[in-house]
Amino acid sequence: MVRAVTPDDETPGHPAGRDIDPLGDPFLRTRFVLPARPVTFLRRERLAEHLERALPAPLVMVNGAAGAGKTLFVADCAAHRERPVAWLTVDDAVHEPGMFWAYLIEALHSTAVPMPADVGFPSDARQVDRTLLTRLAARLSSDGTGVTMVIDEYDKAAPEVSEQLAFVREHAGPDFGLVLVTRTEPLLPLHRYRASGELAEIRDAELAFTPREAVTLLELHGLRVSLAAAGALVDRTRGWAAGLRLCALAARQSPDPERYLKEFEAGHSTVADFLLAEVLQRQPGNTQDLLLRVSVCERFCADLADALTGRQDAARILAELHHVNAFVEDLGHSWYRLHPLFREILRVHLRERSPGLEPELHRRAARWLRRSGALPDMVVHGAAGGDWEFTSRALVDDLAIGQLFTGLRSEDLTRLFAGMESASTGPETDLVQAARDLSRHDLDRGLTHLRHAREHLDAERTHPPAVRLSCALLEALAARLSGSPHRAEQAVRAAGELQREVPVHLLDRHRELPALLLTHVGSTRLWAGRLDDARAALTKVTGDRGGASTAVPRQESLVHLALIDYLDGWPDRARNHVSAARAETERFSLPEDADSGLGGLVLAAVAVERDELDEAQTLLDRTPARETPDPVAAAGRSLVTARLLLARGRARAAMAATATDLPTDVASPWVAGHAALVESSAHLAEGRPEAAAEVLRGLDAEQPVCAVGVARARLAAGDSSTALEVLDAMPGAQHVGPAVRVRATLLRAQAAHAAGDESATHRLLAEALLTGRRDTLRRAFRETGPWMAPLLARTPLRELAAGWLVPRDTGPGAEAEAAPVLVERLSERECDVLVRLARMMSTEEIAADLFVSVNTVKTHIKNLHRKLAVNRRTDAVRQARRLGLL
Numbered sequence: 001m002v003r004a005v006t007p008d009d010e011t012p013g014h015p016a017g018r019d020i021d022p023l024g025d026p027f028l029r030t031r032f033v034l035p036a037r038p039v040t041f042l043r044r045e046r047l048a049e050h051l052e053r054a055l056p057a058p059l060v061m062v063n064g065a066a067g068a069g070k071t072l073f074v075a076d077c078a079a080h081r082e083r084p085v086a087w088l089t090v091d092d093a094v095h096e097p098g099m100f101w102a103y104l105i106e107a108l109h110s111t112a113v114p115m116p117a118d119v120g121f122p123s124d125a126r127q128v129d130r131t132l133l134t135r136l137a138a139r140l141s142s143d144g145t146g147v148t149m150v151i152d153e154y155d156k157a158a159p160e161v162s163e164q165l166a167f168v169r170e171h172a173g174p175d176f177g178l179v180l181v182t183r184t185e186p187l188l189p190l191h192r193y194r195a196s197g198e199l200a201e202i203r204d205a206e207l208a209f210t211p212r213e214a215v216t217l218l219e220l221h222g223l224r225v226s227l228a229a230a231g232a233l234v235d236r237t238r239g240w241a242a243g244l245r246l247c248a249l250a251a252r253q254s255p256d257p258e259r260y261l262k263e264f265e266a267g268h269s270t271v272a273d274f275l276l277a278e279v280l281q282r283q284p285g286n287t288q289d290l291l292l293r294v295s296v297c298e299r300f301c302a303d304l305a306d307a308l309t310g311r312q313d314a315a316r317i318l319a320e321l322h323h324v325n326a327f328v329e330d331l332g333h334s335w336y337r338l339h340p341l342f343r344e345i346l347r348v349h350l351r352e353r354s355p356g357l358e359p360e361l362h363r364r365a366a367r368w369l370r371r372s373g374a375l376p377d378m379v380v381h382g383a384a385g386g387d388w389e390f391t392s393r394a395l396v397d398d399l400a401i402g403q404l405f406t407g408l409r410s411e412d413l414t415r416l417f418a419g420m421e422s423a424s425t426g427p428e429t430d431l432v433q434a435a436r437d438l439s440r441h442d443l444d445r446g447l448t449h450l451r452h453a454r455e456h457l458d459a460e461r462t463h464p465p466a467v468r469l470s471c472a473l474l475e476a477l478a479a480r481l482s483g484s485p486h487r488a489e490q491a492v493r494a495a496g497e498l499q500r501e502v503p504v505h506l507l508d509r510h511r512e513l514p515a516l517l518l519t520h521v522g523s524t525r526l527w528a529g530r531l532d533d534a535r536a537a538l539t540k541v542t543g544d545r546g547g548a549s550t551a552v553p554r555q556e557s558l559v560h561l562a563l564i565d566y567l568d569g570w571p572d573r574a575r576n577h578v579s580a581a582r583a584e585t586e587r588f589s590l591p592e593d594a595d596s597g598l599g600g601l602v603l604a605a606v607a608v609e610r611d612e613l614d615e616a617q618t619l620l621d622r623t624p625a626r627e628t629p630d631p632v633a634a635a636g637r638s639l640v641t642a643r644l645l646l647a648r649g650r651a652r653a654a655m656a657a658t659a660t661d662l663p664t665d666v667a668s669p670w671v672a673g674h675a676a677l678v679e680s681s682a683h684l685a686e687g688r689p690e691a692a693a694e695v696l697r698g699l700d701a702e703q704p705v706c707a708v709g710v711a712r713a714r715l716a717a718g719d720s721s722t723a724l725e726v727l728d729a730m731p732g733a734q735h736v737g738p739a740v741r742v743r744a745t746l747l748r749a750q751a752a753h754a755a756g757d758e759s760a761t762h763r764l765l766a767e768a769l770l771t772g773r774r775d776t777l778r779r780a781f782r783e784t785g786p787w788m789a790p791l792l793a794r795t796p797l798r799e800l801a802a803g804w805l806v807p808r809d810t811g812p813g814a815e816a817e818a819a820p821v822l823v824e825r826l827s828e829r830e831c832d833v834l835v836r837l838a839r840m841m842s843t844e845e846i847a848a849d850l851f852v853s854v855n856t857v858k859t860h861i862k863n864l865h866r867k868l869a870v871n872r873r874t875d876a877v878r879q880a881r882r883l884g885l886l
Contacts, residue, residue: 067242267348569737
């Protein structure tokens, strides 16, 4: 513990006349006393434990910025130690060697470490005799009291003090501990101390408050805030102690403290007063000017800073600012950034001190970054400076316009260009505006800007290939959004020719361009009903592992392939493709709605096929419709909604749901076909078979699903022979998916049943049950009507339907076994794994089929065992069948 000291203290061995310093003034005892901790001080055990573990080291350095809480933290730890602690606070009056050592000796003496007269005493305030230092080190090495010397604000000591202190520290012995509290790196041989393990360090990163510590600190100030609000404040202040305390004091005066802490204006606050006084105003004029100018940048290097100041001194100034912990952080490779709160305050100060300078600084930064090839940062500054022409030209010339749709910062780019002026000075600005509008699905405005860009390009043929290639990309997107496959194919052909004229290094850097083009043309082919051609284009995109740059087109292509699988009658494949798309979303942290919600719509359609209507509704609710979406996604939503309404018995609402008004140039045959099937099914549900057949008259039966719908309507109208003829003539019958095949087989079974052919009826029903059971296709059986129910009550059809289509027999004569209950619901991915376990697939095969890792599959299997209360795969499958999960 530090003992209180009075001027009248007399200790044996106290040298005569040492009540005064070398200047003849009395010692100021406040420099030897521990700083008082305020009532709102928070003792942080993790830091205290760290310092306690560090103190056995001969030298401990607590190095942090102004207001980091260094002094109070060390003072609190010193007050709790049993071992004697001497304290010295250095200031401008005692920084010279003679004064420093006089005060240090007096600090030791004040802590019951007797200093005999033979040690000596500095007589000159500016220097100290080497003999005195030798005697002091010898005294400390033989003392045995185990004193710890804390020197606060050591950065104010004269440079030559460090060499003298290193000498004393080296010869004072292990019982003398030294703690330096400083803002800067002291001029001691730290490299040697680190190498020998004699140095322990606590720096800004550890001194920073955690969100939970911030909650407790704010409570000490009478404020109760959520952990999330405290976390946001810690992010903004980087856990800076003084900033948190100043914010807390200001928030106490606010009627809504939590809102104040979230939204306070840093530029006009007590935090700003502190940082301006303690950091900015302590710097010379050139340094202040540099700090204000670099505040427009999130990160900067010396060359960029020189471009902003017009001088050549940034390298020296930045290194010095970082050295003295002036809220300039070294990012490595000669790049720096400002503390975020300090940057906010400097930007406000810049606007007040130099009105109108900020846009010019952004323009300077944009031009320097353009020369350096840092395109994303260049765009940020170009937009902030309002230099739309320069920014647009750089974006287009670099072939980076595709990043407005695919990059991980695509949302940021779109937002930056939201305020772009409408006046056009060239094709580049029109192309960027078109890209901005099309990325937001604003088709009319996008087409207007795209037309203006084409007029510029047609009028002047000298524009570089990159400009014309960017235009072709946007033409393909516009064609996709307007449902025009012919225009999309034209744009892709034009882009293919232009790519031969573009420098190879540009194409290599922008692999998203061909991926986007293929995605757009694949989507328009899908819209036009050319499913095989669409699949070919989209599969090329999914096979390209180009990393983050092609993640968005891969995701979009996967969900489009999922829709094609669903339309072809392969619901399980559709689910696999959606799972693969979501894996891309998770891997690259893509926006959840990057696929226009199509993945969720496909899953909802599959859930309807499985007769999981609540699940289908949940999936639909999770994918809210956009005002002007992609036509494929919009049509998909309307059809899935209609199918769900049909399944719930709401026939009229189902017909209304298909009336989607889409701004397309070409009608989609599959959309028209499915809409007609919905209307026909609605008529059948309301007992109007003739109307159902009439709706489908003249319908293109080239689509297998449409052929099945026509056959169903004819059969319901009593025309079995025509129904069977349509089924026999169904194109590609041998390649159709199980969802189509089950319905076709059930229609044949129904016709056989109507004709009295019991053997054929049972055979066809058994075939349909076997096919439907693999993918749990319950909806097809629910649609057939009541004629099938008595047949399913008989053996062996009952066994084929038991557990997934109809409940297992638990009546008299059945095996006496309690029905199992599933306590915890299986996740969607766990259900996927369970289905594949039932097919006897290995762990590796399941991982490949679901596009996930083997370890992920093992985790899902472990969860299945737990939820189903089993220990083996075979038992899991058996239990799942008993529960009706398979």
